Amino acid sequence: MSTDVKIPQSLPVTQHAVPQGVKLPIYMDNHATTPMDPRVLEEMLPYFMEKFGNAASRNHSFGWAGEEGVETARERIAKLIGATTKEIIFTSGATESDNLAIKGVAEMYREKGNHIITAVTEHKAVLDTCKRLEKYGYRVTYLPVQKDGLVDLEELKRAMDDKTILVTIMAANNEIGVVQPVAEIGKMCRERGIIFHTDATQAVGKIPIDVNKQFIDLMSISGHKMYGPKGVGALYVRRKNPRVQISAIIDGGGHERGMRSGTLNVPGIVGLGKACAIASEEMAHEASQLASLRDRLRDRIMSRLDETYINGTMGSRLPGNLNISFAYVEGESLLMGINDIAVSSGSACTSATLEPSYVLKALGTGDDLAHSSIRFGIGRFNTAAEVDYVADRVIETVERLRELSPLYEMAKEGINLKDVKWAGEAH
Amino acid sequence: MSYSDKVIDHYNNPRNVGSMDKSSADVGTGLVGAPECGDVMKLQIKVNRDTNVIEEAKFKTFGCGSAIASSSLATEWVKGKTVEQALAIKNMDIVKELSLPPVKIHCSVLAEDAIRAAIGDWKKKQEAAKPVAVEAR
Numbered sequence: 001m002s003t004d005v006k007i008p009q010s011l012p013v014t015q016h017a018v019p020q021g022v023k024l025p026i027y028m029d030n031h032a033t034t035p036m037d038p039r040v041l042e043e044m045l046p047y048f049m050e051k052f053g054n055a056a057s058r059n060h061s062f063g064w065a066g067e068e069g070v071e072t073a074r075e076r077i078a079k080l081i082g083a084t085t086k087e088i089i090f091t092s093g094a095t096e097s098d099n100l101a102i103k104g105v106a107e108m109y110r111e112k113g114n115h116i117i118t119a120v121t122e123h124k125a126v127l128d129t130c131k132r133l134e135k136y137g138y139r140v141t142y143l144p145v146q147k148d149g150l151v152d153l154e155e156l157k158r159a160m161d162d163k164t165i166l167v168t169i170m171a172a173n174n175e176i177g178v179v180q181p182v183a184e185i186g187k188m189c190r191e192r193g194i195i196f197h198t199d200a201t202q203a204v205g206k207i208p209i210d211v212n213k214q215f216i217d218l219m220s221i222s223g224h225k226m227y228g229p230k231g232v233g234a235l236y237v238r239r240k241n242p243r244v245q246i247s248a249i250i251d252g253g254g255h256e257r258g259m260r261s262g263t264l265n266v267p268g269i270v271g272l273g274k275a276c277a278i279a280s281e282e283m284a285h286e287a288s289q290l291a292s293l294r295d296r297l298r299d300r301i302m303s304r305l306d307e308t309y310i311n312g313t314m315g316s317r318l319p320g321n322l323n324i325s326f327a328y329v330e331g332e333s334l335l336m337g338i339n340d341i342a343v344s345s346g347s348a349c350t351s352a353t354l355e356p357s358y359v360l361k362a363l364g365t366g367d368d369l370a371h372s373s374i375r376f377g378i379g380r381f382n383t384a385a386e387v388d389y390v391a392d393r394v395i396e397t398v399e400r401l402r403e404l405s406p407l408y409e410m411a412k413e414g415i416n417l418k419d420v421k422w423a424g425e426a427h
Numbered sequence: 428m429s430y431s432d433k434v435i436d437h438y439n440n441p442r443n444v445g446s447m448d449k450s451s452a453d454v455g456t457g458l459v460g461a462p463e464c465g466d467v468m469k470l471q472i473k474v475n476r477d478t479n480v481i482e483e484a485k486f487k488t489f490g491c492g493s494a495i496a497s498s499s500l501a502t503e504w505v506k507g508k509t510v511e512q513a514l515a516i517k518n519m520d521i522v523k524e525l526s527l528p529p530v531k532i533h534c535s536v537l538a539e540d541a542i543r544a545a546i547g548d549w550k551k552k553q554e555a556a557k558p559v560a561v562e563a564r
Contacts, residue, residue: 328489329489330465330466330489330490330491330494331465332491332492333438333490333491333492333494333495336430336435336438336491336492337438347465347491348464348465349465349490349491354530356465366462366463367462367463367464367465368462368463368465371462371463371465403444404441404444404487404488404495405487405488405489406458406467406468406469406487406488406489407462407467407489408489409446409469409487417462422458422460422461422462422463422467423458423459423460423461423540423544424459424460424461424464424466424467424537
């Protein structure tokens with residue numbers, strides 16, 4: 001028996017004609033990654049074949065050209081977040097930045113304490129790093145979140161003790177788009193002399209960030225989430241008020257002020273810098289456009305379908321994010337029905353581990369609704385026509401799948417699904 | 428996610444979607460799985476009480492494309508078979524027919540369970556309907 005599974009060529013039957021100006025497939029998964037902005041690519045190109053020098057080559061014009069590109073990028077990133085150029089370290093991406101920040105602080109401040117506070121909804125790059133540190137004898141508190149996805153500041157305060165050396169809480173969540181009260185958290189940490197790191201991968205370039213106004217000491221930044229290249233990111237490391245030091249996790253030559261060795265990815269860095277420059281200029285306008293498109297998507301879907309639930313608070317959220325559970329319909333089957341649209345789901349069937357989304361679980365969302373969730377990530381290049389088409393296809397597919405659903409049938413009969421004794425065991 | 432053409436076909440054109448009267452004496456209903464697992468299948472059969480042939484089958488499924496396809500296929504396969512023949516259907520037959528990858532094999536297991544549950548329910552009804560023997564005094 002062949003275990004090869006063929007990629008489907010046939011699209012699902014749809015009642016909706018593709019509207020003018022809409023090209024399929026539609027990409028609406030901008031939290032997973034973003035297409036590169038053409039202006040970013042244009043900025044990067046000279047650095048592959050003409051200005052190709054190693055930025056650390058101090059003695060010739062090839063190196064100087066590379067260095068110039070890097071330093072311009074550094075300025076652009078610093079400007080976007082209210083930092084100085086000396087506080088920007090380049091890495092291979094936010095995962096590395098998270099590792100560097102957390103492990104770097106843990107090692108440097110070991111004498112001072114061994115307690116780290118984070119939250120259950122963090123990205124795996126933070127959670128798995130904390131788990132590793134637990135093996136080395138660090139104590140980690142994983143704060144729960146409230147039903148709306150926000151960290152409880154009182155709980156955070158209670159968790160802090162005299163051995164706490166680091167609080168790491170993300171600025172915006174990749175699944176539900178919820179934006180945490182970063183300034184309040186930062187202030188609390190600053191008052192107690194605890195270092196505050198925030199994984200701002202989803203936030204930078206989308207919502208205003210100011211490392212001083214928000215009392216941020218360390219911050220992770222990613223290129224490919226903001227229309228820049230993959231494989232490059234940055235870590236902001238505060239130099240003043242207070243000065244924060246971190247141990248390097250990669251040794252070999254002492255680049256980036258000894259904090260991150262390795263030849264710089266000059267074209268990538270240039271791209272990241274340009275992406276930040278564009279964001280500095282366009283973020284305010286773009287955010288309001290994205291919010292309007294997102295609300296349009298939400299309203300169109302929710303006005304036509306009942307029993308749909310938004311996961312995470314709308315009150316403090318990334319402008320382009322929408323995460324909805326469609327009761328009685330499983331996420332992967334929904335994705336299959338809209339396979340001309342790229343989005344993602346919190347369903348177990350779509351995850352590598354066959355576990356439903358731990359972020360949705362942390363909100364207290366039942367597993368069945370977690371299995372029924374879809375994450376939409378609207379971005380710079382999405383249009384209103386695309387939003388309308390996506391909404392209509394989702395509505396049509398949900399309606400069709402509800403006709404197939406025994407749960408929908410039972411609910412319509414007035415049966416409370418929570419009272420039913422299900423034959424299936426938990427996996 | 429990549430699927431075989433057959434899974435897609437069953438997904439786009441599911442066979443025998445619907446419901447039968449649960450309370451009917453000739454109908455067996457199997458409800459397997461659990462919402463927390465992301466898989467619930469309801470499979471119903473209508474059996475001819477004289478020939479034990481499954482004349483009609485209907486299904487409804489909450490689950491991924493492979494789960495929907497597995498249960499749709501199950502209704503196709505049981506129709507026209509006797510109850511005993513239907514009990515011989517194995518989940519690996521479904522896996523083979525739909526080219527299910529290893530991570531989706533559990534969908535076929537659930538479909539097999541659904542067939543058995545429906546038949547079990549029907550059999551129970553037939554037992555309950557038998558006149559109870561009265562002890563001779």
